[in-house]
Amino acid sequence: MQGCATPTQVHLYSKYLSKDKSFKIKETLENTGFDVTLNQLDFPSGVTENAIIYSALLQDPYQLDKLIRELNTEGFDISTSYPMRSGSHKYTKNSMAVLLLPEDKQIITKYQLSQKYNASNCDSDWIMILREDGTFSITGDKIKKKDLAYADGNWRLTAYPYIELTTQHPPHQYTSYLIVSNYLETDQLGRIDITEIESTSKHPIFGNCGLLFGQRK
Numbered sequence: 442m443q444g445c446a447t448p449t450q451v452h453l454y455s456k457y458l459s460k461d462k463s464f465k466i467k468e469t470l471e472n473t474g475f476d477v478t479l480n481q482l483d484f485p486s487g488v489t490e491n492a493i494i495y496s497a498l499l500q501d502p503y504q505l506d507k508l509i510r511e512l513n514t515e516g517f518d519i520s521t522s523y524p525m526r527s528g529s530h531k532y533t534k535n536s537m538a539v540l541l542l543p544e545d546k547q548i549i550t551k552y553q554l555s556q557k558y559n560a561s562n563c564d565s566d567w568i569m570i571l572r573e574d575g576t577f578s579i580t581g582d583k584i585k586k587k588d589l590a591y592a593d594g595n596w597r598l599t600a601y602p603y604i605e606l607t608t609q610h611p612p613h614q615y616t617s618y619l620i621v622s623n624y625l626e627t628d629q630l631g632r633i634d635i636t637e638i639e640s641t642s643k644h645p646i647f648g649n650c651g652l653l654f655g656q657r658k
Contacts, residue, residue, distance in 0.1 A: 448476040449504045450536035456481045457546050466515050466541070473511055475504075483600035484540050489548040492521040494538040508537060517541050547623060549636065551598045554621065558638055558652035567647040569638070571596055577606060579646050591615055591645045604638065617644055626655075633657055 451470055455463035467477045485494075491512075495505050509519045542548065552573065560567035565583040578593040594608035602621040608614065618641045626633045638652045 447500065447535055448474055449499065449501070449508075450534075451475045451477045451508065452536065452538040453477055453479050454482055454484060454538065454540045455479045456483065457542050459543075462543070466512070466517075466539075469515055470508070470511055473507070475508070484548060487550075488521075488523075488540055489550055490521060491517050491519050491542060492523060492540045493519055494523045494540070495525070496534055496536050497525050498534050499537070500535045505537065508539070512539065512541075548601045549621060549623060554598060554604070554636070556636070556654040558636075558654050560647060561637075561651045561653045563647065563650035565647075565650075567650060567652065569647070569652050571604075581646070584646065588646045591617075603641075615645070617642070631657060 453463065453467060453470075458466075463479055467479060470477045493505065493508065499505065505522065509522075512519055555571050555573040558569045558571070560581070565581045567579065567581040569577060569579045571577050575595050575597060576593070577596045580592070584592065590610040590613040591608050594606060596604055596606050599605050599618075604619040604621060606617045606619065608616075619638045620641055622637045622639075624635050624637070626635055633655045634657075636654045640647070640649065643649055
């Protein structure tokens with residue numbers, strides 16, 4: 442009877458993987474009996490590392506261990522698995538979701554983003570502070586009175602790597618979006634983990650300037 446069981450569905454989040462790697466993993470899993478679908482969705486909120494979301498209704502509970510083993514052979518260590526639900530994504534019946542990141546990629550949490558950012562390659566020393574309570578402020582030596590309506594408000598991490606800024610100074614209400622990138626730089630003292638924030642369109646205050654936060658590894 443087991444041979445007639447419906448193949449376990451695997452939803453592979455491939456947004457952060459190369460096309461070749463995505464199809465290689467898909468092929469490996471399908472050759473071991475999984476039914477694999479690729480998608481380009483953002484990771485559910487709170488998922489920042491390789492993970493599996495699995496249904497409590499798996500026909501064969503050992504499929505989870507099998508999936509972890511097969512992913513290990515592809516070089517992915519699964520450190521976290523979530524039952525049934527993670528964030529706003531649900532997996533029911535005989536299915537699992539696989540969320541993978543390459544070694545040089547990481548997803549940053551709201552807590553990690555709550556820092557003081559300084560302008561880079563700009564004509565003004567803009568500073569933006571993202572606070573853990575969800576508020577932000579922007580200051581600088583060239584800030585003007587007309588800019589004050591955009592200089593503070595609330596921020597939230599929508600779907601990584603995007604941040605939403607909202608200001609509310611009646612009658613002005615303004616929403617803007619920032620994109621986050623993370624990379625390493627090396628100097629004579631060692632490696633620096635850089636988080637850079639840029640506006641997706643020209644911001645009323647800091648325009649197209651990049652805002653940086655760096656931390657030594």
